[in-house]
Amino acid sequence: MANFQKLPSRAEDYSKWYNELVVKADLAEQSAVRGCMVIKPYGYAIWETIQHELDRRFKEQGVKNAYFPLLIPKSFLSREAEHVEGFAKECAVVTHHRLMNDPNGKGVVVDPNAKLEEELIIRPTSETIIWSTYKNWISSYRDLPILCNQWCNVMRWEMRTRLFLRTAEFLWQEGHTAHATKEEAEAYARRMLDVYADFAENVMAIPVVKGVKSPNERFAGALNTYCIEAMMQDGKALQAGTSHFLGQNFAKSFDVQFLSKENKYEYVWATSWGVSTRLMGALIMTHSDDNGLVLPPHLAPIQIVLVPIFKTEEQLNAILNRMNPILEKLQKAGVRIKVDTTDKYTPGYKFADYELKGVPVRLAMGGRDLENGTIEVARRDTLTKETVSLDGIEEKLLSLLEEIQKNCYTKALNYRIANTRECNSYEEFKEEIKKGGFLLCHWDGTPETEERIKEETKATIRCIPLEALPGYKEEPGVCMVTGKPSPRRVVFAIAY
RNA sequence: CGGGAAGUAGUUCAGCCCGGUGGAAUGCCUGCUUUGGGAGCAGGAGGUCGCAGGUUCGAAUCCUGUCUUCCCGACCA
Structure with missing residues (x-):
């Protein structure tokens, strides 16, 4: 082990x-x-x-x-006042255009005679x-x-x-x-x-x-x-x-x-x-989950991986001969497929590794399947697997990829919905924000209030939603901090 | 940029206190046996101990500096 x-x-x-x-x-x-x-x-x-x-x-x-x-010439950046204000503190600056041998030893040093007339900023x-x-x-x-x-x-x-x-x-x-x-x-x-x-x-x-x-x-x-x-x-x-x-x-x-x-x-x-x-x-x-990456099929570099289970080259060839027409059809349909024929790792190792890498669908085929005309299909998003007939497998796999794509989205949406809630008093807000998630709150629209909330709770207004979030209505109210009128709720959260 | 921790084999780490020719596990290579959820045995290769100075007869170990990473702040996509 x-x-x-x-x-x-x-x-x-x-x-x-x-x-x-x-x-x-x-x-x-x-x-x-x-x-x-x-x-x-x-x-x-x-x-x-x-x-x-x-x-x-x-x-x-x-x-x-x-x-x-x-x-970018340094002077360009300062043309727009707010723009330079926003980026000046994090700019890398090019000051010279030549190196020379260090006169005092090994290596190279910046040539002091090669100072640029106007310094250049690496674009932020x-x-x-x-x-x-x-x-x-x-x-x-x-x-x-x-x-x-x-x-x-x-x-x-x-x-x-x-x-x-x-x-x-x-x-x-x-x-x-x-x-x-x-x-x-x-x-x-x-x-x-x-x-x-x-x-x-x-x-x-x-x-x-x-x-x-x-x-x-x-x-x-x-x-x-x-x-x-x-x-x-x-x-x-x-x-x-x-x-x-x-x-x-x-x-x-x-x-x-x-x-x-x-x-x-x-x-x-x-x-x-x-x-x-x-x-x-x-x-x-x-x-992603505790087993590793989970990739939605539309973005996965490998959408389906086939892990043949074999002892001899004959067995491998028998599996490949059976699978090749199926894989070719899928590839023609635009599916990104990998067949892992290496004998460097055992199947168990490969299973764990493709899970870590987030490959949406894993196929396993061994001697048993070959006899029965079946294949094992494992889903990365649900970590479930089942053995299914090879009849019509191409269509099944194509629709499975779409199902996984949808499921990734639905799961993420449900998670967001479960962690989104309204919050009406600032006292409640201070407690609730510690649990994370999106808090929908009324805000008086002033930078001062937002700044105060940020200082006291680390939460910021992520955005003023263009439309009410699913399950919520857009309605006016009063600011949870100052009690001043607020046209609509905004999204507060701790941000990355 | 402040406070803390850490850098030793590809990787994870022990060794450091108390200086005396660098270890383990895993990975890698070879061979045989294996192969349906991270295989087993045998043999082998692999490290100027982050870097630069200093102390010393002698430094992974002590001292100084420096770089990088991680965590906590400040700043920001």
């Missing part, structure tokens, strides 16, 4: 469970550089599927991909470099709208990092659009929020609350920030995506004007929107 290391349970230590799962499931690991991760092939395969699915949806919205530089986000570029692209209303997206890395010098959830460097996409009218820009920011919500729910199987950020939580430089918020299994909230209506702030800072039909100069209206590798963290913390 191998003395393998089990994952810590979620109940024992959620944070430790997460950290170890990321590494043991082969998603990512720490790198030699503080706060920066190595995303391993298995983890990157999931990210590539995320990219692929999102990219397709963006293109349906008329978005085109482009690429802007990693380095690209609004400034993009708007300085858009200025050259826009002169007439006929040039609008511009709908660009870039897939890239950004860097924010974080004090405390965790794989996927908060790393100094992370991968993301940032969309930047320019519009002729306020209405069009606002509508576009809203539309991209819907794209994110659709993606989160149908591909990642993560239920989200669509909402608006309170002024305290708004993106630096935006007039309005929309977001999708998800609930993790430990009851904490995680912002899964944001879409900003930037108004004319960046157009004014970078002097981007266009000539309207009426032959008048007007400033351009802007949006930006993004999701990052943080989604990987959301994925893990929404579905």
Whole structure:
């Protein structure tokens, strides 16, 4: 009996469970550089599927991909006052462009003669470099709208990092659009929020609350920030995506004007929107269990794995001969399949390993099945298995994958519903928030009240929901702290 | 960036207090037997003890500095 290391349970230590799962499931690991991760092939395969699915949806919205530089002149960042205020404290700065041999010994040192005239910032986000570029692209209303997206890395010098959830460097996409009218820009920011919500729910199987950020939580430089918020299994909230209506702030800072039909100069209206590798963290913390990763089929790099059980090569070949036509049919239907023919590990080892990796469906076939014309089908989401006939197995498996996808979503939604409740007094709130989950409360709309609640309870307003959560009605009331009127309940939670 | 803990074989850890040629388990390699829930036996390879200085005849062990990770704060997606 191998003395393998089990994952810590979620109940024992959620944070430790997460950290170890990321590494043991082969998603990512720490790198030699503080706060920066190595995303391993298995983890990157999931990210590539995320990219692929999102990219397709963006293109349906008329978005085109482009690429802007990693380095941003320092002066650009300071053009928009709130923007620089928001990011200045976490920027990495490039000051020199050359190394030289250390005159006093081994290795290389920065060449003091190679100091840059103007220092360059490693992008924490690209609004400034993009708007300085858009200025050259826009002169007439006929040039609008511009709908660009870039897939890239950004860097924010974080004090405390965790794989996927908060790393100094992370991968993301940032969309930047320019519009002729306020209405069009606002509508576009809203539309991209819907794209994110659709993606989160149908591909990642993560239920989200669509909402608006309170002024305290708004993106630096935006007039309005929309977001999708998800609930993790430990009851904490995680912002899964944001879409900003930037108004004319960046157009004014970078002097981007266009000539309207009426032959008048007007400033351009802007949006930006993004999701990052943080989604990987959301994925893990929404579905996985104490046995390891649970991946919704739409995102799983391997959707079905076949573990043949054999003693001799003849037996293996007999199994493969029986299964190959079935697997080919499934592959033609677009299913991602792996057949594990290695004899390096025993079947029991493979079972445990594919569970750790979150493969949605595991098939096992041995001599017994071959005789009976059956196969063992195991589901990762429910950890159940049954032996079924090979007749019509392809259709059964295809619908099983869809069922698992739905079940992942339903389970997560039920968990969120079970951990969402209304809360009417601040005293009650202080107790309830310790249990985690979403608390729907009335708030007077002032930053002061939100700040006070944050200081006293660590909870923040995750969003002002665009529509009432399922099972709840939108109704006015009074603020739980100050008693002032409140038009609707907002979502409070402790956040990642 | 403050407070705490830790860095020794691929991995998890013992050894450190009290200095004297570095251990275990697991993993890896080879062979045989195994294979329906993390296989067994036998043999083998694998470490300048995070890094840099210092003390000493001699440092994994003592001292100083530094880097990284984890936990708690402050900050933030």
